[in-house]
Amino acid sequence: MSVFTRRSAVLASVGVASALVLAGCSGGATTDDGSSSSAAGGDAIGVTLITKDPNDPFWVAMIDGAEQAAKDAGVEITVASGRDQTDSDSQIQAIENAIQRGDSGILIANNGPAVNDAIQKAEDAGLIVIALDTPTTPIDLVDATFASDNRLAGQLIGEWAAAKLGGDDATIALIDLFSDKVVSVDYERDQGFLAGMGIDVADENMNGDEAATGSYSQGSYEIVCNEASNGAEDGGRTAMEKCLSLNPDINVVYTANEPSALGAVQALKAAGNDSALVVTINGSCDGIAGVADGSFGADAQQYPSKMGSLGVQAVIDYVNNGTKPTADAGKDFTNTGITLVTDQPVDGVDSIDSTAGADGCY
C-alpha cells in the first residue's frame, strides 16, 4: 500500500515536472505553429525588434507601433530587449537568435558599442539592420537610422530655458543618462541643451568638458553638477539629491529623459525647491501630464511609435524591392520628429501646449 502511494507520488511529480516544462514551451509552440507553417509557405517576413529595456513606456510605445505595422502588413515580429539599459549581452543574443530564426530584418535601440560586432554579423548574413532612437557608433554601421534629432531636442529645451530665465543667473543641474559608458543620445541631448542655452560646449560630443562657470545667451551661468541617472526614476532622484546638496539654489534642471525627470522632481519637492525650471525629453502621456500640472517647464516630445512602424515598413520595402531608406537631407539619419511641449511659450521658440501634446503622446 505504502509502496503504491509512493509510486504514484513519483508518477505525479514526474508528470507535473514535464507538464511544467511543456507548458513553458507550448505557449511558444501554439503561437509558433502558425508562423513556422507560414514561413514554410514561402515569403513570410520576420522582423526582430530589440529595445534597450523591457519596461520604459517609451519602448512599449515603440513596440506597439511596430506590432501594429507588422499586423497590418502580415509580417512576423519578435520582440526582445536588454534586461536594463546597461545590458548589451542580451541584445547580442537577440541579434544572433534573429539570424538563426531566419528573420529578414532587425530594428535595434542599442545599449552601446558592444553590439557592433553582432550587428555586422547580421548584415553579413543578409539581414537589413535599422537603428531606432539611438544611432550606432559609428552611425553608418547600420543600413538606416530612425531617430529623434536628439541634439535638436536638447537645443529646444535649452533655448526655452534661456528665454524663460530672461537674464537671471542660471544655476544649472545636468542629469545625464550614464557615467559608465559614452552613448550618443546622452551627449547629444546634454550638449544640445547647453548649446541651446548659448553656452560654449567645448567638445560637442563629450559631456562635462564645458567650463563650470561663464555666460549664456542671457546672463551668467554656473553648472553645479553632471550626474548620471541611468535613465531611471530612482537614479534621477539620487542624482538630483546629490546636486542639491552641492547647491540648493539650483534654478535650471536639465534631465535626459522623463523617468529621471520624475525622480528629480521628487528630490526638488523634498528639498522644498519649487521654483526650478525642470526640462526634459520624451513626451509620454505621463510626461505631458507633468507639463500640464507644472512639474516640468518644457518637454521635447518624441514619437517612438512612429520609429517602430517606420522601421517595420522599411524592412518590408527592403525585402520586396531591395530599397533601403534614405536619410534626411544634410543628416545621417531619418528624423521622426521633435516638438516642444510647454504651457509657458516663449518668443522665438516654436511650441505646442500640453493639450495639443496629449494628442501625440504615447
Added chain:
Amino acid sequence: MTTTQGLGELTAAERFRSRPLTRLQRIQRLLHKHPEISPLVVLVIASFAFQLASDRFLTASNMSLILQQVSIIGALAVGQTLVILTAGIDLSVGALMIFVSMVMGSLAGNVGLPGALALLVGFAIGMLAGLINGVLVAVVRLPPFITTLGTLSVFTALALLMSHGTSIQGDDLGSVLTFTSVPVAIGPFQLTVGVILMIAMYLALGYCLNWTSWGRHVYAVGSDEDASRLAGVRTRRVLLSVYVAAGLLVALSAWVLIGRNNAATTSAAVDANLDSITAVVIGGTSLFGGRGRLTGTFIGALTVGVFRNGLSLARVDVLYQTLAIGILIIAAVALDQWIRRTGAQR
C-alpha cells in the same frame, strides 16, 4: 545492484543496508550520487519541446550558437562551482571578469603593450583579486557572501575608474586578446576558440577535482570544514587556493568575454554573477557545499542557454524566458533539498 548474499548470517547493519528500497528511494539515491542527472533530463525534454516549436532548433548551427551564447556564463560558472563546493559563494565573479577584461583591453588598446603581456597581467590581476577574496574568507574569517558583496563593488568601481566608461574595440586589441573570437569548425559545428577554451576549463578543473588529492580536499572542506581539519586537511590553505584558482578562472572568462564582444566594454555581462550561480544551482551542485559536479554545472549553463534560445526562436517574449528560468532555479533547489534528505530519514 544491492547485495544478494545468503540471508542467514547477516548482522543488523548489513540487514539495514540490504533492506528493500522503494522505487522513490532508489531514484533519490541515484540523484544523490549523480546530481547532474536531473538537469540532464530537463535539458533533453526541453530540447525535444523546442524542436517541436521551431524546426530550426536542433540544427548544427543553432547548437553552435547556443554554445557561443553560454560561453561567458559557462566559463564563469567553472570558478563559481569551485567556490560553491566549499560551501562559499562568489558574488564578485562578474565584476572581476569585467575589471580584468578592461585591464587587458586598456593595456593592449591604450597603453600599447603586446597582447600576450596584457593577457598575462590580466591573469595575474585575476589571481591577486582571488587571493584578496581568499584571505578575507579563510584568514579574516568573513562570510564569503559579505566578502564578495564588498569586492563586487570594489571591482565594478575599479573597472569604471580605469575605463571612464569607454569601450575598446576589437581592432585596437590585437590578435592575442581577440584570439577567443576566432572561428573553429568541428564537423558541422561552427565554434569559436572561446567555446573551446570554456570546455577546456571544465575538463582541466574536472580533472583536478576528481583525480587529485587537492580536489578531494575541496570536497572535504565543503562537506565539513572542522571535520576535515581534524582529519589533517590544511583547510585554510585549501580555501585560499580555491579562491586564487577561481580568480584565474574568472580571468580566463574575461578573455572569452573579450572575444565574444570583440571589444572590452563595461556594459557587458550585467548580472553575470547571478547567472553563473543559476547555472551551478540548476546543475545540481548544493549551495551547502561538498556535493556537486562540474558536468552538472555545464549542463546547467546549457539548460539556461537552451531555454533562452529555444523560447526566442519560438518567438516568446523575453520576459517569459526570465520567468521560465526563475521556475527552473526553484525546482532545482527544491530537488536538492529533497535529495539531501536521503539517509537522514529511513
